[in-house]
Amino acid sequence: MNKINNKLDQRIQQIIKILLTLAMIITIIWIILSSIESNIYNNQILKTKILEIDLLLFFVLLILFSIPIIRTIVMTVTFVQEKNYINGLSGLIILTLVIGLVTIITSN
Amino acid sequence: MKTILLMNLYHRTLEILFFISILSTCLIAGIIGSLLGLGGGFIIVPALTLLFDIPIHLAIGASFIGVLVNSSSASLVYIKNGMTDIKLSSILELGAVIGAIIGASISLTINSNILSIIFGLTLTYVSINMYIKSRTENNKTIQTHKKSKITKEYFKDISTHDEKYSVTRVKEGVILSSIGGLFAGLLGVGGGVIFVPIMNRIMNVPIKAAIATSSFMIAMTSLIGAIIFIINGYFYAEIIPAIILGVFIGAQIGARVNKIINKKLLSNVFSIVVIYIAIRMLFKGLEINLV
Numbered sequence: 001m002n003k004i005n006n007k008l009d010q011r012i013q014q015i016i017k018i019l020l021t022l023a024m025i026i027t028i029i030w031i032i033l034s035s036i037e038s039n040i041y042n043n044q045i046l047k048t049k050i051l052e053i054d055l056l057l058f059f060v061l062l063i064l065f066s067i068p069i070i071r072t073i074v075m076t077v078t079f080v081q082e083k084n085y086i087n088g089l090s091g092l093i094i095l096t097l098v099i100g101l102v103t104i105i106t107s108n
Numbered sequence: 109m110k111t112i113l114l115m116n117l118y119h120r121t122l123e124i125l126f127f128i129s130i131l132s133t134c135l136i137a138g139i140i141g142s143l144l145g146l147g148g149g150f151i152i153v154p155a156l157t158l159l160f161d162i163p164i165h166l167a168i169g170a171s172f173i174g175v176l177v178n179s180s181s182a183s184l185v186y187i188k189n190g191m192t193d194i195k196l197s198s199i200l201e202l203g204a205v206i207g208a209i210i211g212a213s214i215s216l217t218i219n220s221n222i223l224s225i226i227f228g229l230t231l232t233y234v235s236i237n238m239y240i241k242s243r244t245e246n247n248k249t250i251q252t253h254k255k256s257k258i259t260k261e262y263f264k265d266i267s268t269h270d271e272k273y274s275v276t277r278v279k280e281g282v283i284l285s286s287i288g289g290l291f292a293g294l295l296g297v298g299g300g301v302i303f304v305p306i307m308n309r310i311m312n313v314p315i316k317a318a319i320a321t322s323s324f325m326i327a328m329t330s331l332i333g334a335i336i337f338i339i340n341g342y343f344y345a346e347i348i349p350a351i352i353l354g355v356f357i358g359a360q361i362g363a364r365v366n367k368i369i370n371k372k373l374l375s376n377v378f379s380i381v382v383i384y385i386a387i388r389m390l391f392k393g394l395e396i397n398l399v
Contacts, residue, residue: 008194013187016180020356023177027352034349035124057345060352064173065334067180068327075198087198094198094205094328101209101332105339 008078012071019070023063030056069098126160130350133159134174138358140378142182143369147175147298147326148355150234153227154385156347158392164220164227166344168296169337172330173348174355175298179326181359186320193313193321196275200307200321201328203282204299207289208329212336215294224393227295231386234301235379242375273314281311285325293333298326 033056048055076091133155134148141148149171156167186192215223275281284306292299300322307318337343391397 006190009187009190009192012194013184016184016187020177020180020184023352024356027349031127031349031353053343053345057348060349061173061334061338064176064180064352065331067176068331072198072201072328075194079195079198084195087195090198090202094201097205097209098332098335102335102339105336 008075011074011078015070015074016067019063019067023060026056026060026063030054030060069095126346127350130156130160130347131354134351134354135358135361137174138178138181138355138360139362139365140358140374141178141298141355142359142362143366143371143374144238144378146300147292147323147330148178148358149175149292149295149297149330150231150301150382152351152355153296154231154389157224158385158388162344162347164223165216165337165342168215168223169334169342170344170347170351171296172334172337174351175296175330176327176334177352177355178359179298179323179330181356182323182363183320183327185363186323189320191317191320192324193275193317194324196307196311196313197321197324199278200281200285200303201325203284203286204289204292204303204325204329205332207286207291208293208299208332209289209336210286211290211293211295212333213293214290215296216336216340216342218294221393221395223295224389226393228386228388228390228393230291230295230297231382231389235382235386237301237305238375238382239379242372242379273312273317276312277310281306284310289329289332292326292329293336296333296337298322299329300326 050058053061072091072095076088076095079085079088079091134152137148137151137155140146140151152171152174153164153167156162156170157164162170183192187194218226285303288299288302288306291297291302300319303322303325304315304318307313307321308315313321
């Protein structure tokens with residue numbers, strides 16, 4: 001049981017590390033591009049918007065928001081594999097709540 | 109032509125200064141949050157509202173993102189040291205998430221003055237709690253070694269401290285963590301000030317494991333808050349990069365200077381600072397102007 005848990009710990013740590021690093025790199029790129037506004041190509045990147053949010057900032061938020069979601073998916077799958085259904089079910093309910101929340105708010 | 113260029117230069121300088129000020133504030137929030145096991149929201153929200161005059165709802169929306177970064181960054185260190193109880197967090201998150209949804213939804217409907225008053229009162233509690241904790245921390249560590257009912261599923265070996273514990277009163281923990289989630293969603297904070305005592309005092313989790321697990325859970329509650337606030341339009345895009353970068357660098361510095369800082373002294377000093385911020389927030393809520 002402990003070995004599986006250590007494996008889960010390591011996997012979650014790797015996920016957070018990769019996503020956080022990626023988010024920081026894009027944030028720094030966004031800051032640099034915003035500071036050199038004169039370049040026409042930079043303006044194209046900065047002017048592109050998704051849901052009224054700058055393209056790069058949107059990606060940063062998407063990556064940051066995916067940290068708790070991806071780690072919960074990994075946790076839930078691992079718990080179910082371990083036949084630890086209480087924890088697995090809890091993870092599943094959390095994911096359903098998050099997805100449900102986004103769906104309800106965006107549909108309004 | 110020259111005047112327009114000068115005006116542009118002036119505006120650009122102001123923008124850069126604003127960015128650096130937000131970055132520095134969040135850097136401090138990240139350092140203190142990381143050192144004291146807080147999400148950083150208790151510094152970010154008052155700083156944005158009191159120093160930069162940003163409306164409290166926008167400050168809360170931005171704070172959620174800072175808290176998410178801080179908690180993820182801190183979790184990296186805690187998981188590496190084997191201090192995070194992932195199983196326990198998956199259970200407690202259930203209550204916390206439900207609480208955060210309710211809290212964030214209420215927060216959107218509350219008048220900014222009332223929100224400032226609630227924030228001020230909560231900060232007063234945080235300050236008193238911090239002061240008491242710094243005085244009684246040694247006694248508390250001894251208490252956590254007591255074992256009562258063994259719940260096998262949550263039995264966890266803390267490798268770095270060789271400290272074994274059994275989690276008790278899980279149902280109460282889930283119910284109470286929803287209160288933590290409610291406050292987190294309401295005020296744009298992590299909720300660690302409520303999650304940690306619940307785990308430590310009620311569920312028999314050692315303080316270090318409680319801080320690590322709370323930090324891990326906070327990412328989910330702040331995600332909920334951020335989604336609700338952003339989709340409802342409370343999103344100040346210009347300050348977000350400064351918050352993300354500032355909190356991340358601050359959390360990394362905090363994790364590295366963790367061992368050389370006198371935490372008791374820091375807690376005492378910070379509790380005084382928090383009381384001052386609490387008074388300022390209360391005055392802001394009551395619309396009393398300080399000279």
